[in-house]
Amino acid sequence: MRRRLSSLPTWLGAIGLLASAALVGGYWLMLYMPGTSFRGEPAPLGEEGEALRERLHSHVRALSEEIGERHYWRPEALQAAGNYIEDSLQAAGHQPQRQAVPTGSREFHNIEVVLPGGRLADEVLVIGAHYDTVRGSPGADDNGSGVAVLIELARLLRDAELDRTLRLVAFVNEEMPFFGSDAMGSLRYARQAKAEGMDIVGMVSLEMLGYFSDEPGSQAYPFPLDRFYPDTGDFLAFVSNLESRRLLHRAIGAFRRHADVPSEGLVAPPLLGDIRRSDHWAFWEKGYPAMMLTDTANFRNPYYHGPSDTHDRLDYATMARLTMALAATLETMARH
Numbered sequence: 343m344r345r346r347l348s349s350l351p352t353w354l355g356a357i358g359l360l361a362s363a364a365l366v367g368g369y370w371l372m373l374y375m376p377g378t379s380f381r382g383e384p385a386p387l388g389e390e391g392e393a394l395r396e397r398l399h400s401h402v403r404a405l406s407e408e409i410g411e412r413h414y415w416r417p418e419a420l421q422a423a424g425n426y427i428e429d430s431l432q433a434a435g436h437q438p439q440r441q442a443v444p445t446g447s448r449e450f451h452n453i454e455v456v457l458p459g460g461r462l463a464d465e466v467l468v469i470g471a472h473y474d475t476v477r478g479s480p481g482a483d484d485n486g487s488g489v490a491v492l493i494e495l496a497r498l499l500r501d502a503e504l505d506r507t508l509r510l511v512a513f514v515n516e517e518m519p520f521f522g523s524d525a526m527g528s529l530r531y532a533r534q535a536k537a538e539g540m541d542i543v544g545m546v547s548l549e550m551l552g553y554f555s556d557e558p559g560s561q562a563y564p565f566p567l568d569r570f571y572p573d574t575g576d577f578l579a580f581v582s583n584l585e586s587r588r589l590l591h592r593a594i595g596a597f598r599r600h601a602d603v604p605s606e607g608l609v610a611p612p613l614l615g616d617i618r619r620s621d622h623w624a625f626w627e628k629g630y631p632a633m634m635l636t637d638t639a640n641f642r643n644p645y646y647h648g649p650s651d652t653h654d655r656l657d658y659a660t661m662a663r664l665t666m667a668l669a670a671t672l673e674t675m676a677r678h
Contacts (some may be wrong), residue, residue, distance in 0.1 A: 487552030
């Protein structure tokens with residue numbers, strides 16, 4: 343008995359060391375991010391930035407106000423949104439392609455432009471944003487903002503010299519009840535890519551990129567993330583699963599070298615269900631590395647999925663800054 347008691351401190355010490363190692367390892371695995379998030383007052387946008395800001399606002403307003411709700415139960419509006427995206431990509435100097443997505447008794451489309459790479463052309467980066475909305479919402483932030491950024495990335499990257507191929511895709515039917523079904527545009531795309539043997543080295547989902555606030559308390563989180571991240575909703579969030587950690591680190595590291603927008607990153611375990619809530623999930627399902635860029639949706643935006651998700655509530659100056667930084671980030675990632 344005495345011998346057992348004398349060994350107790352040793353056992354407790356070993357358990358303590360293991361617990362400490364687990365905490366440090368967990369932090370390094372999930373919360374550590376390369377580079378430093380921007381802090382301070384951003385520089386003025388300048389002439390090109392102001393023009394970009396106006397174009398972003400014009401896209402979001404066209405989708406959310408002129409077209410409005412766009413989903414299966416308003417098929418003409420969903421088709422009009424697809425036509426608008428196709429026309430905007432053509433105006434940006436591209437030749438969009440359509441992929442049919444059968445949906446019940448109707449047919450909608452993914453819309454894609456391809457920026458071919460050079461010596462690593464077979465390696466593909468997919469950048470996607472869904473253009474449908476939930477019923478009852480005009481969908482300015484969700485996801486007119488992501489679509490607007492996608493269109494302008496196509497414009498900014500049109501003449502970029504790339505080693506890897508970039509595929510920019512507007513996906514249909516991300517919202518419920520189609521999420522996870524055969525009619526989910528991104529899942530159909532990922533399945534076809536897998537069947538064709540496409541070497542997708544990374545997928546980035548642009549999911550709500552327009553709502554920012556510098557008010558303390560404007561940012562919430564699922565527990566226990568509130569212990570580690572700021573309570574001010576002024577940052578762009580980079581989110582991935584554990585298998586896509588390397589992709590996320592490459593993306594946020596490059597973004598932080600170019601951006602004057604704050605950024606936070608999370609490599610999340612599968613038990614955190616909120617990390618699956620966009621088109622990147624479809625690519626995880628097919629074994630591809632993928633991640634999401636987001637303003638964190640309902641954890642920040644009080645108008646999420648409601649009738650007040652309107653174009654006048656978004657921050658187009660910040661959207662312009664993050665779009666320019668994302669263009670530089672993708673150009674970096676698409677080079678050897």
